[in-house]
Amino acid sequence: MMSDPQDHKICLYECANFEGRKMEVCDEDIPSLWSYGFQDRVGSIQVTGGTWVGYQYPGYRGYQYVLELGPFKHWNEWGAHHPQIQSIRRVRDMQMHRRGCFELTA
DSSP states (O other): OOOOTTOOEEEEEEEGGGEEEEEEEESOOBSOTGGGTOOSBOOEEEEEESEEEEEEETTTEEEEEEEOSEEEOSGGGGTOSSSBOOEEEEEOOGGGOSTTOOOOOO
16 A cells, blocks of 8 residues: 655644744644644645645634645635634545555455
8 A cells, every 4th residue: 555655744824924833734633723732823824745624613623725735825825714724634545544445356
């Protein structure tokens, strides 16, 4: 089973234009940014690996924002109406999950 060699990596910034406090996340889902010492305000994001979903509230609830590779200098660039993200998780290839997948045998 091959995993993505590029891995998942995202940097969250408190303010627009990648300023203010920064939180870097690698290969981990975060049900509550606050529990990791980061506030609910996310003003800009840099995605350098994989695809992520940001959620308005803790526990992967509220509005969802798909965050693909690249820079998001301002929260309106990911379609938000305010700079609030409180949980994030990775979008993973279905091949990584056993349930619902079929293996070919020769």
